Amino acid sequence: MTATIRRQSAHPPLGSRTPARNEDFFDEAQLAELRAYSRPRKKVDLVAKLVVGAIDLALIFLLDLGPEVAGWVDGAPWPLRLVVVAGVFALISQVLVLPADWWATMVHDRRHGLSNQSSGLWAADQVKGLLLNVVLSGLLLVPIFWAVRSFDTWWLVGGLAFLAIALFLNFVYPVLIMPRFNKFTPMEPGPLRTRIEEIAELAGTEIEGVYTMDGSKRSRRGNAFVAGFGPTKRVVVYDTMIDGSGDVSFTLEQIAQVVAHEIGHYRLNHIPKTFPLAGLQMLVALAFVQYVVGSETVLGWAGVDELGDPGAAPLFLLGIGLPMTLLGVVSSWVSRRNEREADLEALELLGDPTSFVAMWPGFVALNKADLEPGWWDRLNATHPAVAERMQFGLDWAEMNGVPAERPAVAAVPDPATESAG
Numbered sequence: 001m002t003a004t005i006r007r008q009s010a011h012p013p014l015g016s017r018t019p020a021r022n023e024d025f026f027d028e029a030q031l032a033e034l035r036a037y038s039r040p041r042k043k044v045d046l047v048a049k050l051v052v053g054a055i056d057l058a059l060i061f062l063l064d065l066g067p068e069v070a071g072w073v074d075g076a077p078w079p080l081r082l083v084v085v086a087g088v089f090a091l092i093s094q095v096l097v098l099p100a101d102w103w104a105t106m107v108h109d110r111r112h113g114l115s116n117q118s119s120g121l122w123a124a125d126q127v128k129g130l131l132l133n134v135v136l137s138g139l140l141l142v143p144i145f146w147a148v149r150s151f152d153t154w155w156l157v158g159g160l161a162f163l164a165i166a167l168f169l170n171f172v173y174p175v176l177i178m179p180r181f182n183k184f185t186p187m188e189p190g191p192l193r194t195r196i197e198e199i200a201e202l203a204g205t206e207i208e209g210v211y212t213m214d215g216s217k218r219s220r221r222g223n224a225f226v227a228g229f230g231p232t233k234r235v236v237v238y239d240t241m242i243d244g245s246g247d248v249s250f251t252l253e254q255i256a257q258v259v260a261h262e263i264g265h266y267r268l269n270h271i272p273k274t275f276p277l278a279g280l281q282m283l284v285a286l287a288f289v290q291y292v293v294g295s296e297t298v299l300g301w302a303g304v305d306e307l308g309d310p311g312a313a314p315l316f317l318l319g320i321g322l323p324m325t326l327l328g329v330v331s332s333w334v335s336r337r338n339e340r341e342a343d344l345e346a347l348e349l350l351g352d353p354t355s356f357v358a359m360w361p362g363f364v365a366l367n368k369a370d371l372e373p374g375w376w377d378r379l380n381a382t383h384p385a386v387a388e389r390m391q392f393g394l395d396w397a398e399m400n401g402v403p404a405e406r407p408a409v410a411a412v413p414d415p416a417t418e419s420a421g
């Protein structure tokens with residue numbers, strides 16, 4: 001039962017929710033445990049966002065810090081002043097989120113047995129993240145500001161330039177940036193590697209190799225992905241999925257499901273397909289910057305004369321962020337649709353809905369997934385809810401007459417029997 005039903009199977013709709021209930025798959029004790037992890041995290045996250053946002057606004061509009069910093073390097077060529085302003089603001093926002101980040105990874109995740117991170121590694125990540133932020137914002141801002149300073153329709157050209165840079169980054173990210181944070185090792189020959197190579201062949205996707213990534217040095221969380229393009233294309237599995245760090249372990253066929261899903265994304269060109277939408281969103285955001293943020297009134301609030309001034313950089317980034325946040329709802333919807341399509345790929349390719357559905361409880365336990373997101377998180381979720389994905393697998397099996405086993409909902413621990421021994 002493999003490739004026979006590919007691309008012909010009946011399936012639940014890809015563009016909308018699959019009706020599903022958490023209670024059908026998870027017991028109240030587990031939901032409560034996940035809640036105890038997610039709720040404080042979401043609260044701290046929200047408070048941090050509000051505080052950082054408020055401080056950011058104050059720095060830009062009350063203290064006019066953009067032109068102020070640009071003044072520190074007065075006389076220097078404008079690209080250098082721009083990078084200095086962007087760098088100072090990147091440093092400030094990084095420092096502002098430090099306490100919340102420390103609490104989330106080094107306190108909360110550790111308390112819940114998720115984090116494996118040493119404080120040294122955490123600090124190194126922060127420094128590398130900051131450097132990356134400065135380099136990337138320089139790489140993106142200098143050409144855009146050059147356009148702003150050169151012609152009025154810069155936002156049209158800027159949208160295209162952004163698209164080109166985003167494409168380029170997408171190519172170099174797995175090759176140049178990811179190895180700065182993690183180590184990739186060719187997977188030892190064995191049943192898992194053989195199975196992954198088989199799946200790639202079954203999907204008609206040529207891969208350069210199968211690798212493991214040392215995700216365990218940071219956290220217990222696990223995943224897999226396909227990285228690279230053309231000849232460098234590889235399947236990467238987190239070591240946490242394979243080692244089964246104690247209480248969570250996956251069967252070979254469950255890992256196979258994750259890999260088939262990832263290869264599905266690849267085969268269906270999900271990443272390249274999102275570029276036109278991302279470009280369009282950027283275009284709208286840049287037009288907003290030109291006509292709203294670039295108006296004399298708003299520039300005046302931030303103490304800036306012209307949009308092309310290096311001191312306008314923080315205002316510029318703020319102006320992009322606002323429409324991007326609203327438009328993110330659209331790209332999240334597209335992403336959820338793509339996820340369902342990749343799930344469908346895994347189901348069709350492997351024809352094993354039992355393993356597909358059985359993989360999820362382990363995944364939830366490993367990643368302490370938030371099974372009860374609020375409306376804003378649901379609207380912005382890049383993946384469908386776990387219960388929906390499990391129900392999707394069961395519905396697919398039923399629609400195609402493929403036998404599937406529903407995983408048992410673990411019984412709520414009974415205090416009476418527990419105290420009895």
Ligand SMILES: [Zn+2]
Pocket residue numbers: 261262265339342
């Ligand atoms: Zn996916």
